Structure formats: C-alpha cells, structure tokens
Amino acid sequence: MIDIDLPHEWLWALRWALFLGPLAAVLVLGARHRHEPRVIVGGLFAFLYGFAMIFATHQLAIAAGWWRYGGDVLMVMGLPADIWIGGAILFGPVLAFLFPTIRPLYLVLPIILGLHGMVFSSLDPLVMAGPFWFAGVVLVFLVAHLPAIHLARWTARGEHLAWRAALLALGYGFLAFYVLPSVIMLAMGGSWNIGAQPAWLILTGLPVLGTCFVIGLSAVQMFVVHGEGTPIPLDPTKRLVRSGVFAYLVNPMQLSSALSWIVIGVMIGNIWVASAAVMAWVFVAGMVRWHHRHDLLQRFPEGWPTYRANVPEWFPRWKPWVPQAARLVFDPEHT
Amino acid sequence: MFRLRKSIKLALALAIASGVAVRLATMVTALAEGDPDHLLAFPLAVIFPAILAGLLLAMPATRSREGALMRLGTIIQLALIILLPPVALYLALGLPVVFLVVELFETRLPRALREPVVRAVLA
Numbered sequence: 001m002i003d004i005d006l007p008h009e010w011l012w013a014l015r016w017a018l019f020l021g022p023l024a025a026v027l028v029l030g031a032r033h034r035h036e037p038r039v040i041v042g043g044l045f046a047f048l049y050g051f052a053m054i055f056a057t058h059q060l061a062i063a064a065g066w067w068r069y070g071g072d073v074l075m076v077m078g079l080p081a082d083i084w085i086g087g088a089i090l091f092g093p094v095l096a097f098l099f100p101t102i103r104p105l106y107l108v109l110p111i112i113l114g115l116h117g118m119v120f121s122s123l124d125p126l127v128m129a130g131p132f133w134f135a136g137v138v139l140v141f142l143v144a145h146l147p148a149i150h151l152a153r154w155t156a157r158g159e160h161l162a163w164r165a166a167l168l169a170l171g172y173g174f175l176a177f178y179v180l181p182s183v184i185m186l187a188m189g190g191s192w193n194i195g196a197q198p199a200w201l202i203l204t205g206l207p208v209l210g211t212c213f214v215i216g217l218s219a220v221q222m223f224v225v226h227g228e229g230t231p232i233p234l235d236p237t238k239r240l241v242r243s244g245v246f247a248y249l250v251n252p253m254q255l256s257s258a259l260s261w262i263v264i265g266v267m268i269g270n271i272w273v274a275s276a277a278v279m280a281w282v283f284v285a286g287m288v289r290w291h292h293r294h295d296l297l298q299r300f301p302e303g304w305p306t307y308r309a310n311v312p313e314w315f316p317r318w319k320p321w322v323p324q325a326a327r328l329v330f331d332p333e334h335t
Numbered sequence: 336m337f338r339l340r341k342s343i344k345l346a347l348a349l350a351i352a353s354g355v356a357v358r359l360a361t362m363v364t365a366l367a368e369g370d371p372d373h374l375l376a377f378p379l380a381v382i383f384p385a386i387l388a389g390l391l392l393a394m395p396a397t398r399s400r401e402g403a404l405m406r407l408g409t410i411i412q413l414a415l416i417i418l419l420p421p422v423a424l425y426l427a428l429g430l431p432v433v434f435l436v437v438e439l440f441e442t443r444l445p446r447a448l449r450e451p452v453v454r455a456v457l458a
Contacts, residue, residue, distance in 0.1 A: 016375075016377075019378045023382075023383065027386070183428065286431055290438060294399050
C-alpha cells in the first residue's frame with residue numbers, strides 16, 4: 001500500500017477528475033457508439049443501476065464504519081454526489097464501452113486490487129478508511145459495479161432477458177424507494193430514523209409495502225414472459241402485454257410506485273416522501289401517456305386502442321379484461 | 336420532423352453561457368476569499384447541467400412535436416438549475432413537472448393559444 005500525503009489542492013483536483021474524467025470519457029465513447037442504440041441504452045441502464053446500488057452499498061459502508069467521506073459540499077447522506085455519479089459513469093458505461101469483450105470480473109479485479117488496494121487509505125480527508133474497508137470495497141464491486149457492467153453488455157447483445165429485467169427491477173427499486181426518498185428528505189427535511197417509529201407501524205407497514213412491490217414485480221414478470229422485453233421503453237417488449245396484472249390496469253408499475261411511496265412516507269412519518277406519489281401521477285400524465293401515443297399506438301395500432309378503451313389507468317378492474325377467451329381443445333387422436 | 340428554431344437555440348445557449356459565467360465568477364471570488372465550496376461544487380452543479388443542455392441543443396430533430404417541446408422544457412429547467420443554485424435541488428426533483436406542463440400544453444390548451452407559441456419556438 002502506498003502511503004501518500006496529498007495537499008488540499010491536489011485533493012480538489014482529484015475530486016474534479018473523479019467526476020469530469022468519467023463524464024468526458026462517456027461522452028467520447030458514447031459518440032463512438034452513437035449508431036449502435038442498444039449499446040447506448042445498455043450504457044444508460046448500467047449507469048442507472050450503478051447510481052442506485054453505489055448509493056445503497058456506500059450507505060451500508062458508512063453505517064458500518066468501513067469508510068466515511070470528508071467535507072460538506074454536495075453531500076447526500078454522507079456521500080459526495082459528484083464522486084457517486086462519477087463512479088456510476090466510470091464503473092458502468094465507460095468500462096462497458098471501453099472493454100466490450102473482456103469478462104467484467106477480469107475488468108474490475110485489477111481496479112479493486114491495484115487502485116483501491118494501493119491508494120484508498122491515502123485519500124484523507126477526501127475519504128477516511130476505517131476497519132474492514134477492503135471488504136467494503138469488494139462488496140461495492142460485487143453488488144454495484146460488476147452487475148452494472150453485465151447489464152450494459154447483456155442489453156447491448158440482447159441476451160439474458162430475465163437477468164436484465166431482474167437487475168433493472170432491483171436498480172429501480174433502490175432508486176425509487178431509497179435514493180429518491182433520501183434526496184427528497186435532503187431537500188425538504190427528515191431522515192430514515194425507522195427506529196424512532198412505533199413497532200406496530202413498521203410491522204404493519206412492511207407487509208403492505210411488500211404487497212405494493214409484488215404488483216410492480218408482477219408487471220415486470222409479465223413484460224419478460226409475455227412481452228419478451230423489459231419494462232423500460234428503451235428496451236421494449238416485442239408484443240403488447242395485456243395479461244396478468246395488465247388485464248386489470250394499464251399502469252401497475254406506476255401504481256405500485258405511488259402506493260409504495262405513500263406507505264414509506266407513513267412508515268417514516270414524512271409527508272414529503274408520501275407526496276412523491278403525486279410525482280408518479282405527474283410522470284404518467286406527462287411522460288407515460290406521450291409514450292403510449294407515440295410508441296405503443298404506432299407499434300400496436302389495433303391492439304392498443306382496444307386495450308386502452310377497456311382497461312383503466314389507475315383504478316383496477318374487478319375482473320380481468322380478456323379480449324379473447326382461450327379455447328382448450330382435446331383431441332384424443334393426438335394424445 | 337420538429338426542431339427548435341435557431342433563434343431559440345441561440346437564446347438558450349446564451350442563457351446557459353451567462354449562467355456558467357456568473358457561477359464561474361462566484362467561484363473565483365469565493366476561492367479568493369478562501370472558500371473552496373463553490374470550486375468543489377462547480378463540475379456537478381454547473382458543468383454537468385451545461386453539458387446536458389448542450390447535448391439536448393445538438394440533438395437531431397424529433398418525430399413528435401411534444402418531443403421537441405419536452406426537450407425545450409428540459410433545457411430551460413437545466414438553465415434554471417445553473418442560474419438559481421439555492422433552488423437547484425428542488426428544480427432537479429421537479430423535472431417530471433416539465434413533461435406534465437408540455438402534455439397539458441399540447442392536450443388542454445386551446446388551439447388558438449397553443450399554435451402561435453409552437454410556431455414561435457419550433458421550426
């Protein structure tokens with residue numbers, strides 16, 4: 001391990017470099033791949049997954065005392081936002097674009113051992129390493145960076161659909177229900193002090209939250225199984241999905257998100273987090289309907305209008321809408 | 336195909352450049368007084384939104400009118416994020432509202448009001 005003592009000016013320059021370096025790299029590499037939309041979409045997914053999971057794993061590391069960041073500029077729950085976003089760009093799209101054929105494990109191993117192993121504990125006061133910091137770094141790479149690079153690669157190649165959808169669902173879950181509430185509380189006040197809430201509230205809230213998650217996860221499953229695509233319109237389904245939870249309502253994922261934000265807001269006693277449910281409606285009214293008109297209506301000009309006319313956006317039907325009853329035929333001649 | 340008028344693009348680019356210049360001056364003044372906070376925040380709070388706005392300005396024409404208007408709304412929001420640092424976080428969190436405004440503009444506003452505005456900003 002190298003023990004160096006960097007002056008403050010160098011640490012400021014390092015902090016600039018940790019954000020602007022990956023940003024410049026992704027712009028240059030993205031321009032090189034601009035005619036390969038799946039590669040670009042893969043890079044975007046890798047960034048979003050890494051963005052969510054880096055935050056989650058770093059919160060664990062900070063809580064466990066593996067390391068902590070110094071300074072008070074652009075901090076989100078003890079994590080500098082620029083270093084966080086820079087990391088999500090570097091260990092997602094940049095590595096995926098730069099080394100499209102090298103196995104992700106072989107890509108990240110030298111970085112863990114070489115870069116982090118040698119200089120991580122020499123970056124005080126940018127980051128102060130505590131006990132077990134190396135195990136923490138390995139965890140961040142295993143949970144955040146490695147899957148992010150895999151996600152970029154699988155999306156670019158159009159393979160491992162189920163794994164892709166699972167990673168997107170995991171990333172979205174942490175992004176929507178951990179990162180976003182944390183940023184909302186940074187802006188509006190509040191904290192994740194669940195321990196201060198009554199036990200009955202938490203014990204009641206958790207199963208309700210689980211039920212809300214099941215609605216969203218069921219929708220993702222339908223997209224994969226019946227649509228052969230992901231829930232993200234940039235990596236769309238091949239078929240119009242009207243079965244399962246979609247036979248009851250058009251926007252199960254958005255309903256799931258809105259209900260989850262309300263439940264989380266109630267559980268932690270924060271009205272602003274609960275109010276994020278309004279943002280789900282805003283998102284549907286502003287973005288999703290536009291997507292429906294300009295994508296689904298174009299790709300499924302017959303199926304979509306009929307489906308939309310029979311299935312509500314937010315309030316589920318009591319009975320599923322089945323456009324055509326299935327016909328089961330038993331032919332004893334061909335058993 | 337729909338694209339922003341050149342005059343609108345120029346006005347937006349000027350607004351963003353002005354914002355960057357103001358923030359740069361603030362950073363230099365603060366640094367001279369021994370406060371590095373503006374310097375440390377500069378890449379994420381100024382350079383990043385400016386690059387995003389630049390990318391949106393440079394993108395090719397859109398297939399739908401709403402797409403071009405959403406792009407315009409996002410660029411204005413990014414310019415505001417650069418120009419108004421005390422409310423930048425709230426503006427970033429409120430980004431989906433831009434899309435709602437565009438949707439309401441396109442679907443609810445009377446045609447007589449909507450069309451002149453669209454003609455003024457889109458080519």
